[in-house]
Amino acid sequence: METFAVDIQNMGFRYPGNEDVSFSNLNLKVKKGERFGLFGPNGAGKTTLMNLMTGVLRVNEGSIMILGNKVGHQDKKVNKLFGFVPQDFSFYRELSPAENLEFFGAWAGLNQTQIKQRTDELLYILGLADVRNKAVEKFSGGMKRRVNLAIGVIHNPQVLFLDEPTVGVDVQTRHAIMNYLRTLNERGTTLIYTSHQLNEAEDLCQHIAMIDNGQIITQGDIDDVLAAHSQESLEQLFINLTGKAYRD
Amino acid sequence: MFKLWATIRKDVRVLLRDRVGIALMFVMPIILVVVVTSIQNSTFQLVNKNRLPILICNQDTGQSSKQLVTAIDKIGMFRVAQLSGKPDEKQIADAMHNQDAMLGIVIPANFSARVKAKSKNVAGKAMTTFGLQGDSTPKKVSDVDPLTLYYNPILQESLRLSVKGALQSALQMVESRETLRTLYFAINDTPLPEKLENEMLNNRTVINEVPVSKDGTRQTPNATQHNVPAWTIFAMFFVIMSLGGSVVREKVSGSFIRLKTLPTNYAVGLLSKQITYLGVTMLQALVIFSMGIWLFPFFGLPALNLPSDILALVITTIVCGWCAVSYAICVGVFSQTQEQSNGFGAVSIVILAAIGGLMVPSFAMQGAFKSAADISPMHWCLEAYYTLFLQGGKLADIINNLIPLFAITLVIQFITYLGLKRKNLI
Numbered sequence: 001m002e003t004f005a006v007d008i009q010n011m012g013f014r015y016p017g018n019e020d021v022s023f024s025n026l027n028l029k030v031k032k033g034e035r036f037g038l039f040g041p042n043g044a045g046k047t048t049l050m051n052l053m054t055g056v057l058r059v060n061e062g063s064i065m066i067l068g069n070k071v072g073h074q075d076k077k078v079n080k081l082f083g084f085v086p087q088d089f090s091f092y093r094e095l096s097p098a099e100n101l102e103f104f105g106a107w108a109g110l111n112q113t114q115i116k117q118r119t120d121e122l123l124y125i126l127g128l129a130d131v132r133n134k135a136v137e138k139f140s141g142g143m144k145r146r147v148n149l150a151i152g153v154i155h156n157p158q159v160l161f162l163d164e165p166t167v168g169v170d171v172q173t174r175h176a177i178m179n180y181l182r183t184l185n186e187r188g189t190t191l192i193y194t195s196h197q198l199n200e201a202e203d204l205c206q207h208i209a210m211i212d213n214g215q216i217i218t219q220g221d222i223d224d225v226l227a228a229h230s231q232e233s234l235e236q237l238f239i240n241l242t243g244k245a246y247r248d
Numbered sequence: 249m250f251k252l253w254a255t256i257r258k259d260v261r262v263l264l265r266d267r268v269g270i271a272l273m274f275v276m277p278i279i280l281v282v283v284v285t286s287i288q289n290s291t292f293q294l295v296n297k298n299r300l301p302i303l304i305c306n307q308d309t310g311q312s313s314k315q316l317v318t319a320i321d322k323i324g325m326f327r328v329a330q331l332s333g334k335p336d337e338k339q340i341a342d343a344m345h346n347q348d349a350m351l352g353i354v355i356p357a358n359f360s361a362r363v364k365a366k367s368k369n370v371a372g373k374a375m376t377t378f379g380l381q382g383d384s385t386p387k388k389v390s391d392v393d394p395l396t397l398y399y400n401p402i403l404q405e406s407l408r409l410s411v412k413g414a415l416q417s418a419l420q421m422v423e424s425r426e427t428l429r430t431l432y433f434a435i436n437d438t439p440l441p442e443k444l445e446n447e448m449l450n451n452r453t454v455i456n457e458v459p460v461s462k463d464g465t466r467q468t469p470n471a472t473q474h475n476v477p478a479w480t481i482f483a484m485f486f487v488i489m490s491l492g493g494s495v496v497r498e499k500v501s502g503s504f505i506r507l508k509t510l511p512t513n514y515a516v517g518l519l520s521k522q523i524t525y526l527g528v529t530m531l532q533a534l535v536i537f538s539m540g541i542w543l544f545p546f547f548g549l550p551a552l553n554l555p556s557d558i559l560a561l562v563i564t565t566i567v568c569g570w571c572a573v574s575y576a577i578c579v580g581v582f583s584q585t586q587e588q589s590n591g592f593g594a595v596s597i598v599i600l601a602a603i604g605g606l607m608v609p610s611f612a613m614q615g616a617f618k619s620a621a622d623i624s625p626m627h628w629c630l631e632a633y634y635t636l637f638l639q640g641g642k643l644a645d646i647i648n649n650l651i652p653l654f655a656i657t658l659v660i661q662f663i664t665y666l667g668l669k670r671k672n673l674i
Contacts, residue, residue: 054509079511088502092258094265099258106254107512135265151506 003068005159005190006030006053012061013052023049023214025062030207032067032158035181035191037205037222039198039234041242044212046194047087050163053192054084066159080109083157087164089144090151093137097128097147100136101154108155115154122150125180142173149177153184160184162193166200178204198234208234212242251512255520262494263524269490273528274535277483281536282547284479289471289549299327300411303349307334310360312422317355319418325411326351340398351411352398362393367426371434380435395419425449470550476540477633478606481626483536484529484569485600488576488593491525495580496589514674518664522573529569555636560643564636567650568629571657575625578660581667600624605631628653 007029014022023045030036040046051057053064055071055078064071069078091100098119105115123129126146131139136147149165162181166174174197181204185191195201201208202222209219218225218241222234231237263269304320306313321328331343331352344352356362397415399408428448432440498504498517507514540552555561576593583589601607603617604626621627632649635641668674 076511084509090502090506103258107510
């Protein structure tokens, strides 16, 4: 029996007291080693689904498995398997990149030697070596995005969730982040990615799912999905499936 | 263990970069301790060293009123100034205001004559009682006209009562002297010898004041011994301004989302905060006690004397600090915003301090307030500190204070745990 990177079965979720964003009987499978894109208009439930897959929110019905381990259990063994790069800057702004990586590395289960090695490596790859000891609060948006990404991958996760990792950054930083993500994927990391930058997503992702109103409206190999809907680009497909009306 | 150590390092770094928080935890309480101690020391000196200015308007020309003025002066509590003429109430008030007098006394014009008449009457009755020939003709002797005491309304009631007591004592002295002289003259037909008069009137029993301490020392308590321990407790609870906000900040910031996705329980984060901020409270106590010992004398304040049982002092400080930190975390866990945490935290600490006896001694409280003091952790800590600092107590003497303080801390920890569970934070 194949073990999926992510396996969502009959999942249901609703926010207490708010029925607007909810999922009902949702099923989704992401194979190991895939670069998987999750798209949808604002308010469709992308971030909620990310939070459910990473255990930040708990499902009401069904289950979510990561590499065969159930998410949201008291046993936090599953949390070692994945990394999460949230849309918001998720670090301590008062601390430097090195200090943030030291703390989050420890919480991710690394020892002191591993933290030092990974910190040096990541700060070099992401172009932060020169500012490793400066407080992050003084960084530009692009530099903060790179710190956010570095923390998410400090423990070499097998599955990496990325919630709009390139929002608000310049072209250079976007290229750097995209190249690094490809490198990670080549080394075997499964990427699960959301973004509103559909050109960028088309370039990165092999498989996609589009969600709207808490439902998956299409999913599969990107070329197959485009062909099935007779569309040439992801953006055309997006408009075609979700309409042109404002969603927020 | 490494996770805890890394988290403590993170918390210390975040704390050291929070300059406003450090100022609130260290600078503000230090200023508070110095200011309150100085003010209370001034009040203490006002009564004991600086004499209360008193304005006496003597409208009488006789000997008794002069003796009364001398007796008031000799009490040693007043700086006497005299006002001549027959001023009305408004003129007395103006004169008190002009001369910064807190008190004013008007001795009525017939004071000496009335004292003399009253003495003669008492002496006559005494002679008859003794079986000697005295002036036993029944006479209607009117009472001595009352003295009028004017006072500045800012004078506290307790101080006013002690002033009144001192004046009664001076008045009693004058009346007794006159009665004694009259009686002596009636028996011997000669005036009372001055030496005998002094022996009879001035040779009064002395009252020795002895502070009762558990270790047998005879150290007189002062404003420093009272205030430094009390406001150190307040300072320790003031960590809520930094710690409560820190818990809320972490909760509402993105970093908390990431923490929830990592294979470590948030309890590690809370344990780290407790250890870090317990260190802060210890440092606060060390700084404030050191100031009391070495810096206060430079401000003209009495130096702080540490208790003889240092171990008991350290244990009390640790338990109190832990309670303060637990309370701050509890408020942080239940608050939705930093404003809520800071607002509720600051007000609740002032209330706990008030009912805990930091502002008004709890023994002076009545009814429900006295019972409410028992639920304030500051009350138990203050009792323990006072036993050590003022009564020379030992660890055994404060166990009854530390047990409730410890119990309150455990209750706060349990409430925090419930809050964390309810919010799915642990």
